[in-house]
Amino acid sequence: MSPAPNVDAVLLPGFRGTTLPDWVADRLRNGLAGVCLYGENVESDGQLRSLTWQIRQANPDAIIAIDEEGGDVTRVHYVDGSPYPGAALLGRVDDVDETARVGRSVADVLSWIGVDLNLAPVADVNSDPRNPVIGVRSFGADPALVARHVAAFTRAHEAVGVATSVKHFPGHGATSADSHLALPVVDVSLDELRQRDLPPFRAAIEAGARTVMTSHILVPQVDPDNPATFSSRILGELLRGELGFDGVIVTDALDMVGASGGIGIPAAAARALAAGCDLLCLGTGGSAAQLDAIADAVGSGVEPARLAEAAARVARLVGSLRGDRSEPVSGPVAPGADRMIAAFEIAPGAVPAPDALLVVVETVANIAVGDAPWGPPEIAGIPLLRIAAGDPLPADLAADAPLVLIAKDVHRHPEVAALAEVVRASRPGSIVVDMGWPSGPVEVATYGGSVGVGAVLLHWLDAVGWRG
Template sequence: MNKFWTRRAGIVVLGLLLALSAACANKENGGSSPSDAPTFTDSPSSAPATPSASSPEPAESPIVEPDPTQAILTSMTLEQKIGQMLLVGIDGTEMDKEMNRLITEQHVGGIILYKNNFSDLEGSVRLVNELKKANEGNPAPLFMSVDQEGGKVSRLPKDFTAIPDAAKVGKTGDPKLAEEMGALLAAEMKVMGFNVDFAPVLDINSNPKNPVIGSRSFGNRADVVTSMGVAVMKGLQQNGAIAVVKHFPGHGDTSVDSHLDLPVVRKTTEQLQAMEWLPFQTAIESGVDAVMVAHILFPLIDPDAPASFSSIIIGDQLRGALGFEGVVITDDMTMGAIADHYGIEDAALKSVEAGTDIILVAHGYDTGKQVYDKLLQAVREGRVSEARIDESVRRILALKLKYQLSDASIPVPKPEDLPNEQIRAWLERL
């Protein structure tokens, strides 16, 4: 366990000792344990002893273990909780005062870097380390994220040997090669200090006029996209990177780029179930940790809201019908599909109300602050309950604990530290 979580584990242990001491005192006085004591869960390995026939004494109480997620959540302020639900972008290639404020004052839970945020290896790693260092006073480590899909969506410095797009890998039809692709992407992420990859794309490229998916998809058949995409997901996860599958419920049959405008897809739920949902359904059954929801309007399902803030698509379908219990994140709220049609702050609030856990605001410090203020105001005025916020923050903290995220600085990699040799060997087998 790294130092960050060890420190929080110490807080939990202290809470346990205090709770046990209070329980003993209350027992002597005929009272009950305090209502503000940490929440504990039964340890599955600690079953009560079975009394023998000659011993009428009751079984000992099972040993209980503290829930670290709940312990951290209980220690957080409302402002810190709201911050955990934001993942924001940075301007330029260096740490600046505005980003420092978003981390230290708005307590944002994650950062995304794009290609224009990377300089050389040394400068890029320095930026990552400075972002993490600024987060020292916050209750959980940062999600350090990037879109590293391969092909045209590759953000890391050009020192890395290029990984091809999903379409080329999909043509092999070999899930083992796809899983190795995921492992290589994870290796790239790790050496640069990242822990979240917004990949793989699980969209089925069924529309030849699609201007934004194309070769980012593993193919135009559901079975190919499912087998290859889920294999990449597993390769990422098994090598310590959080995979975020995208773009639910499916961006493959659009003729509009949601970065520029709002796509409208006139499909029914039954049609999506028969095709677009299939890769996501398998990913969920295979243990995906996070799902990105698209900015697409499906008027036959919800005429009033695009998927990214539709309570029908997020709540009834993704969480309900498909049973997804992990972290839901929006696509970038500053994209034209939202900014030009709905208003970013209002859409962000509606998305949280619909069941989203993380709002992605990839561009604009002021916009990130405005979204934060909007969510905070909504809770203070009673439009959104703090219990609803706690649901999302609990999922976020659980995911950070699962992958043992850390804000520890990383060394600048040397050329031999990069996984380029492994990438080239893999490329020869494609």
């Protein structure tokens, strides 16, 4: 009988720093499947290319994965902010050719850097506007719209040679909790799941997605006992059986509370593998000791045949990643400013006073987004004030001075919503701009918070007579 594969052959850890740690290089040389890069691993394009070269030197077959969704969630542009519009705004433009152009542009950049697996696109249908973790990462709230744009983004990536990981199966859009911090529950029937949440995943699979990422959510009417990542019912019967997916099933990061809370990462890894996952994304801050603990847990809790099956699927993925790649054809692209502005939601008469001050209200970003820059870019000659949510406006600001108050997801932050009401009531000529997913009274909703969308917002302000 053949010996069981090395458990490292199905692991995708993260690490600290902007150079390759010795422990990761050692594991790569001995069969580690690859690594997942995060914002903390990035300081410049040149440094990122150097890092991927170091990884390839240790293991030419290593999978290098990253989250580059083309909008608010960015890793490549973590230092300066993303130039792309993001899924929700693309969904409102609703031109699949534009979505494909953006997808191709993102893939070109990843290919140039040396990344071969993009943990994107988001196929979740954002059916709950209170959703604290999906929101503008989704193409929209209509399953058919989401499906056609997910397919366009996927095809564009796969055509370049960069694999996609469509996420978060079977759908994270109806949650009001963040699986980084808790275990969300989506209490819907299988029929509703099929009608609302599964169509975008089916479309992505038909478009050639080579991997699908799981979600750490509980769907009790489908499997009352196991989150999707640990559910053979959801992964085996739904994803493999009903949707016919035969590629690699990737876990969402196992350091999230929705997966490892209360049991730890090693036990979560064993449960995910036993349920049918093939490639285990471990999250940030890994270590050799963590990988050793996972190997022990898998050795005692997973059948060797299941491990061998997962390792074989990962090996097939690696083989497919080593084919010819298309040459990059462009830098960052986006729909024209006028098309994006037409997709903004702008209340009638929403024009700020010409001298209104831009005030950006910083709220705590969800873990998926992190601390990447967002909103209007810093431009010489344009006064821009940033304050933390809950902080008062500066005392030296005139009591009736008009403001352009800019925030994300105003309705989800009571202190921001309260400030918005005060500004409207006491400062004539003010407007409130929501650069998240709106649900409540705002004058302008951009459906995206990236720096690229922030630049388009400045273009609109200039067009309506604002001078700052």
